[in-house]
Amino acid sequence: MKKNDVIVIGSGISGLLSALALSREGKKVVILEKESYIGGVCRSYDVNGYRVDTGPHIITRLENGPLKELMDRYFKIVPEFIPSGKYYVKIGSEIKPFPWSINAWLTFGLLPMTDRLLLMRALFNILYLKNAGKDFSSITLSQILPNKVSITTRRFLDWLCYFMVGTSIENAPISRFVDNKTHHPRTVPYVGKLYDLFIKEGATDQGYPKGGLQSIVSSIVESFPKDRVEIKTNVAVKRIECGERVEGVVTTDDSYDCDTVVYSGFSSDLPHLIDSLPVAYTKNLTSIKRVNSLTIWLGLTKKIFNNYGSEMWVDSDPYAWVIPTSNYDPTLAPKGNQLVGFAFTLPGEYDASTIKKKAFQTIVDNIPDIETHIDMIHYQELIPEKASWGINCGFGDVKTPIKNLYCVGTDTTKRSAGVNRSAYSVLEFLDIMKSDGNL
Numbered sequence: 001m002k003k004n005d006v007i008v009i010g011s012g013i014s015g016l017l018s019a020l021a022l023s024r025e026g027k028k029v030v031i032l033e034k035e036s037y038i039g040g041v042c043r044s045y046d047v048n049g050y051r052v053d054t055g056p057h058i059i060t061r062l063e064n065g066p067l068k069e070l071m072d073r074y075f076k077i078v079p080e081f082i083p084s085g086k087y088y089v090k091i092g093s094e095i096k097p098f099p100w101s102i103n104a105w106l107t108f109g110l111l112p113m114t115d116r117l118l119l120m121r122a123l124f125n126i127l128y129l130k131n132a133g134k135d136f137s138s139i140t141l142s143q144i145l146p147n148k149v150s151i152t153t154r155r156f157l158d159w160l161c162y163f164m165v166g167t168s169i170e171n172a173p174i175s176r177f178v179d180n181k182t183h184h185p186r187t188v189p190y191v192g193k194l195y196d197l198f199i200k201e202g203a204t205d206q207g208y209p210k211g212g213l214q215s216i217v218s219s220i221v222e223s224f225p226k227d228r229v230e231i232k233t234n235v236a237v238k239r240i241e242c243g244e245r246v247e248g249v250v251t252t253d254d255s256y257d258c259d260t261v262v263y264s265g266f267s268s269d270l271p272h273l274i275d276s277l278p279v280a281y282t283k284n285l286t287s288i289k290r291v292n293s294l295t296i297w298l299g300l301t302k303k304i305f306n307n308y309g310s311e312m313w314v315d316s317d318p319y320a321w322v323i324p325t326s327n328y329d330p331t332l333a334p335k336g337n338q339l340v341g342f343a344f345t346l347p348g349e350y351d352a353s354t355i356k357k358k359a360f361q362t363i364v365d366n367i368p369d370i371e372t373h374i375d376m377i378h379y380q381e382l383i384p385e386k387a388s389w390g391i392n393c394g395f396g397d398v399k400t401p402i403k404n405l406y407c408v409g410t411d412t413t414k415r416s417a418g419v420n421r422s423a424y425s426v427l428e429f430l431d432i433m434k435s436d437g438n439l
């Protein structure tokens, strides 16, 4: 049997980016994907004339983030990103742009003035202590929250925690919001943060990929060098064969020898694929907590959402993030219609049919006449991040105890979120491959 250079398990964005980087660095790569499609939770498909994504997405850090770095290094074809516009906060029937700067925060009338001042004081304290070297990775946001803040302010912060960290305010570490771990660290982080606080007018380097998420996947595949990457779908890896080093993989009805395996499935599933992992390593994997989400896509016969950007619904239950994707690219919906994605955060345990009804009711409660304009409705239950970044939650790692077995994906590195977290994991993986002498 011919020995492959690299087997990549899984064709989500982290598997595809790894395959692209390795093939452009001269390796021959085989991707094995258990589903009938590639892209994992970063793809698009058609439903009754609408092109829906796997959940509403805004891609962040397009000017200097890890995805940008990988695009610069390895993409032959780069997707076109449309500016994502503003984030609007909706509380009750009022809606206002997200307050990015101190100036905007001071005039942000959706939250009580006393709360805003208390939070500003708390934030300056944190930044001061952080600059003095205090570690905020095991202190939660709720631990430093002044007792007096209103329920609305608490919900506003809780919303941010769920969507940025995948967990509640009681479990989200402050470090997630104040650490400045870029791939190219700033030299004066404290001054940098303060500069952002005073000057920033909003996120200017975020975008939506024209044509939908699928265009990112297509750009990667079209950038593969000729004859260097083979993709096999409907192939589930059942075992990773290894002694001290990785030897190959076994699928439902085949086996492959290889030098290197890059695993991009759930790190917590690794112990089911390999017998010989040390207990100290697997113990940490058992405390990983996945993030659950529900998306409801609505195709509307009329344009109901007129703001350019997305909406954060702070007092809906469950919390919602709403993106009318056809405002970015009208070709995603039939002419004259609107396509809107409503992403909801879900608890660890939930009953799917109850939560779907509750989430749909939230939409109707917020936009009472919406029901008469619904042309298409589509539900998705997806896992946006394989690990929530909460206190006491386990995390996987890019490097494993087995030589030449590496992991990538959103449960392998504590940096950023979503697609950029996947991209960070791939950059880390490439660095480790180099230091191991494999690249």
Ligand SMILES: Cc1cc2nc3c(=O)[nH]c(=O)nc-3n(C[C@H](O)[C@H](O)[C@H](O)COP(=O)(O)OP(=O)(O)OC[C@H]3O[C@@H](n4cnc5c(N)ncnc54)[C@H](O)[C@@H]3O)c2cc1C
Binding pocket: 009, 010, 011, 012, 013, 014, 015, 032, 033, 034, 035, 038, 039, 040, 041, 042, 054, 055, 056, 057, 058, 059, 060, 235, 236, 237, 238, 264, 265, 266, 293, 294, 295, 343, 382, 383, 384, 385, 408, 409, 410, 411, 417, 418, 419, 420, 422
């Ligand atoms: C509702 C929602 C909203 C989101 N919003 C944003 C956003 O605004 N911005 C952003 O950046 N990100 C966002 N994300 C997150 C982002 O899409 C994901 O973090 C990212 O796509 C995860 O990629 P991944 O490669 O780590 O994992 P996955 O996409 O889960 O890929 C893993 C792949 O491995 C395959 N696999 C697993 N085990 C095996 C096996 N044994 N054999 C073969 N194949 C296997 C799986 O089938 C899958 O295809 C959102 C996600 C959702 C669901």
